[in-house]
């Protein structure tokens with residue numbers, strides 16, 4: 001067989017591959033020699049091909065055994081494609097409306113075939129930079145997070161199911177290690193990979209490396225990341241892992257998925273919205289001062305959290321007599337108690353989300369991988385001033401997160417940063 | 419082969435088994451037909467045989483596919499013997515002075531051969547009931563806990579090692595489920611297995627089942643138990659899992675071992691010492707009012723925690739530039755910060771230990787499995803009064819644990835219970 005062992009594909013060899021896989025070729029129509037194939041991977045890690053035939057289309061994503069944006073000098077297991085595939089399927093099971101369907105998975109080739117999210121779908125981050133409002137975004141993302149998290153947590157699962165899923169995803173350790181390094185370690189030490197808008201933020205980056213209180217907090221969050229298997233988290237839920245139109249919201253790229261702390265996903269999304277907010281002043285021009293758009297982002301932050309909480313609690317109430325073993329109905333048997341435990345649960349989750357969100361913001365300003373929201377601001381001193389404000393807020397959230405009671409207070413804190 | 423598939427042994431067939439295993443038979447001397455074999459299992463789950471030959475001895479422990487003290491109506495995987503064996507070996511690797519050596523393990527037969535802890539070794543619980551002081555107990559147990567926990571945590575291990583060990587011990591899920599049920603669930607609901615000194619404690623048991631604040635706290639601890647993989651914990655570290663002489667302390671029976679919260683082990687031991695303390699008034703008689711002995715127990719509680727903390731931190735300092743990935747030396751690079759993170763770490767661990775310890779106390783008074791400390795008090799109303807005081811303290815600790823700063827305050831709280 002031509003593809004009985006791993007080999008990196010290109011636009012040409014991909015045609016041969018597709019011809020050898022009926023479940024793929026059958027989607028495209030009769031003439032397989034006139035396909036349109038385009039590599040579009042703009043992400044950091046993998047290769048993504050859009051394949052269009054006369055009567056159908058799909059996307060092929062292949063993992064190579066290194067990190068694309070760095071090169072072969074940073075090896076990375078191609079087994080990540082396996083974890084991405086099983087995570088996509090699990091997420092799709094619970095939230096099919098917001099996850100692309102998987103058509104095909106080939107473990108040997110580290111290759112996934114999935115629905116092509118056709119135009120006008122674009123990466124959310126690009127929409128946020130362009131100043132486009134997505135009226136359903138908070139509704140959809142809260143749906144995705146609440147369902148994928150709830151249904152893979154012990155609120156819905158038995159201990160037996162949970163431990164077996166936890167064990168399986170322990171196999172995705174290399175990707176967990178990558179997060180540990182780039183989110184929880186590198187920004188707090190001197191690292192060859194770190195960079196920032198220099199010299200403007202030199203002192204700010206140094207201050208991060210010398211902030212004992214910050215380092216104590218990041219250690220606590222890192223421990224939770226490494227040790228707390230609450231649910232199947234996406235693991236990389238920034239605004240570059242979401243594709244949108246005004247009507248549709250699709251979450252892609254869960255190759256970092258594992259059983260981890262819920263707040264890591266919630267925080268990733270909220271933290272990246274906050275980055276988008278602070279980048280707006282850098283995108284403002286004579287035509288559009290972005291003031292109205294900034295208000296929309298703040299509303300979306302608030303709505304995302306509040307809707308997430310509301311939907312998650314609704315799922316909990318709906319399934320309180322279900323298979324989940326965390327809160328047995330014979331014990332949590334009165335409405336007052338049910339409310340008490342839910343309040344307690346969400347207090348911790350809120351503070352976790354703030355902490356992880358803040359960590360994700362910091363690493364995008366002084367760590368290895370930055371965000372286009374800021375990178376696309378050409379004027380370095382303008383960019384630095386946006387980044388500095390985001391960094392100040394993130395440090396406040398990381399250190400003082402337990403003092404905030406609700407998301408409205410976070411929005412106020414964001415507004416206060418000058 | 420005679421033992422190519424599982425079969426429950428008895429004192430007779432065990433001789434045949436030993437003859438078929440050279441590593442066992444060679445320990446006993448020449449005449450294998452004159453062995454002394456005695457089943458001594460007084461535990462709840464398994465069968466334990468002491469085997470003595472002319473020039474050597476060992477203990478054989480076999481797991482049957484059910485819970486011994488309940489019978490075949492409560493099935494329980496015999497694979498627990500596998501996890502006990504690998505846990506014994508791992509504990510023995512880090513703390514050989516306080517763990518019996520494993521001579522032989524047979525997975526098919528669910529059977530472990532290990533060092534016979536010869537007389538005058540007795541089960542610590544029995545010594546505590548008899549009023550015997552063990553001057554080295556705190557020193558030894560703090561050694562065992564600090565070493566086995568530290569060396570299997572991310573303070574010493576890499577993420578890669580950690581996740582692979584976590585995944586392996588996820589397989590011990592049936593034993594985890596048993597703990598979930600008997601420690602975190604049954605005492606807080608009506609259950610056929612629960613019992614207590616009745617009618618004396620009828621209202622106390624009912625109060626536990628109706629205490630919303632208590633149920634909210636036990637839920638939080640149960641989540642930590644199910645979700646937080648901090649280190650390889652023993653999982654059943656009560657005073658019946660420790661064998662002692664005045665000079666020797668040996669920890670046996672880690673069949674509940676898995677990667678869980680550290681406070682569960684620390685709490686189990688301290689909680690059982692507190693039970694022993696409250697039982698003393700029931701053992702007092704004209705000859706011995708047990709006052710002095712109660713002081714020794716309190717001192718041992720205080721010393722155990724303080725020595726544990728001191729030794730654990732010493733290991734942390736010693737290995738701060740070692741393989742552990744939790745606190746990288748390039749980040750945690752000054753003594754002030756090192757102290758800050760250790761203080762934070764121990765604050766959480768202290769409160770976890772109090773919570774888990776309290777949970778273990780409560781379940782021994784109103785749950786399925788009681789402790790001989792109380793059961794051996796023949797006078798029911800005397801027993802109930804001891805149990806009630808232990809229960810009151812446990813409820814206080816579970817609900818108010820975050821208000822306590824150090825172990826001396828716990829000792830004061832114990833003294834205050836009337």
Ligand SMILES: Nc1ncnc2c1ncn2[C@@H]1O[C@H](COP(=O)(O)OP(=O)(O)O)[C@@H](O)[C@H]1O
Pocket residue numbers: 040041042043044045046047048059061100114115116117118123240241252253255
């Ligand atoms: N299903 C899809 N439909 C359309 N475009 C996609 C799809 N999946 C990925 N892409 C495009 O490929 C890019 C990289 O994909 P991604 O899964 O994020 O890869 P990486 O893991 O390298 O970050 C995305 O930003 C998006 O533009």
Ligand SMILES: Nc1ncnc2c1ncn2[C@@H]1O[C@H](COP(=O)(O)OP(=O)(O)O)[C@@H](O)[C@H]1O
Pocket residue numbers: 458459460461462463464465466477479518532533534535536541658659670671673
């Ligand atoms: N290595 C040993 N040396 C001497 N006695 C032992 C040894 N292991 C177990 N025993 C005896 O057998 C009893 C039950 O052992 P244990 O491992 O606690 O079994 P279980 O899992 O059934 O509780 C102990 O209480 C102790 O009296």
Ligand SMILES: [Mg+2]
Pocket residue numbers: 043044240241253
């Ligand atoms: Mg991506």
Ligand SMILES: [Mg+2]
Pocket residue numbers: 043044045046236253255
């Ligand atoms: Mg990716």
Ligand SMILES: [Mg+2]
Pocket residue numbers: 461462658659671
């Ligand atoms: Mg035992």
Ligand SMILES: [Mg+2]
Pocket residue numbers: 461462463464654671673
């Ligand atoms: Mg046992």
Ligand SMILES: [Mg+2]
Pocket residue numbers: 573737738739740741742743744745746747
């Ligand atoms: Mg270290």
